[in-house]
Amino acid sequence: MRITTKLLSAGLISLGAALSVGTASAAQCGGNDGAGFDAWVQNFQAEAVSRGISQRTASAALAGVSYDRRLIAYDRTQRPFKLTLEQFIAKRAPASLISQARSRIQKNKALFDRVEARYGVPAPIIATIWGMETAFGAIQGSKNVFNGLATLAYDCRRSDMFQGELIAAMTLVDRGDLTMSEMRGAEHGEIGQAQFLPSSYLKYAVDGDGDGRADMVRSSADTVASIANYLKQKGWRAGGGWEEGSANFAVLSEWNKASVYQKAIAYAATRIDEGSTAAR
Structure with missing residues (x-):
């Protein structure tokens, strides 16, 4: 963010x-x-x-x-937000991120299912943001x-x-x-x-692993739950899509005001969802 x-x-x-x-x-x-x-x-x-x-x-x-x-x-200057969508996706949401996101969702299915049930935010959106922000915690x-x-x-x-x-x-x-x-x-x-x-x-930080502390520095579960809580509090509608023009796409502007960032999240989440659906 x-x-x-x-x-x-x-x-x-x-x-x-x-x-x-x-x-x-x-x-x-x-x-x-x-x-x-x-x-x-x-x-x-x-x-x-x-x-x-x-x-x-x-x-x-x-x-x-x-x-x-x-x-x-x-x-x-904020140069990253002056890139074209294609340039920004290549930099922040490449194929490697999409592949890693699918893998993390699969390995942590119970966590993502529990978080979606509570907050209404689907795994592809959460994993996209997590990956784009810090490469799933690797670059904080x-x-x-x-x-x-x-x-x-x-x-x-x-x-x-x-x-x-x-x-x-x-x-x-x-x-x-x-x-x-x-x-x-x-x-x-x-x-x-x-x-x-x-x-x-x-x-907006919440305890996603039940240890009594909201720790987004070390805890992946707290991070996943906190991203979902943030979006829910900003108006995310459970069960809705995130295509451009939808109510949930508009919520992405609460995460980042740059339209290129919002579009990149929607693009990557859709790619992740397509792969996850095909794998089921």
Whole structure:
């Protein structure tokens, strides 16, 4: 899941507190260069504590963060979403992904059946998203999510959104969902096998393996269930198709606003479903 859509269930800190810096009372952005970044970080640390984050977590999260000019340059372009559909499919939903997805569905049929029964989202859609996001958990990213989120929260382009995500990331640690060492992911702060932004992780991540914890970093079952829960909460209709123009295709825009991404999901899921049907 990329930054174009991922904008918490109740925890030790309420949803309102976790996102309050993303509202009208948000801290000021720092600027469009890194000149004032260090001073802004110190101010934001105090802001986080005033909004309910523990001093320990706020200090640890922001310790050593630095302004990432390369991330800002990338955020301005989002090149992957400027590809044609054919180029994007070749890059993100190739034949190898479709084959792996079919294999995973077959090997984990009981899990996918249980998840579909509960959330109404079919296996091909879930497996496509899982594969496109992280190659089924193999590529989750190794960036310090606090560094990227702090950089984007400081930048004035989308400061309110990323200040909210920065607080949500701290909330994940404060609440015990993830440890500080587990807060590694993609450049914009996406975490885990489905690349949820922190606020979406808090709101939509669920326990799919029954161990009492929603862990999308290590648990494939939690990832599968969380993807399905996200789509259900966004309006996915059980039993419906996902062809372009359908109600469920429109729900894919809640996963990613880029039309090329939505079309690639629908294409790959259809290919996976065709192969799975033929194998039965």
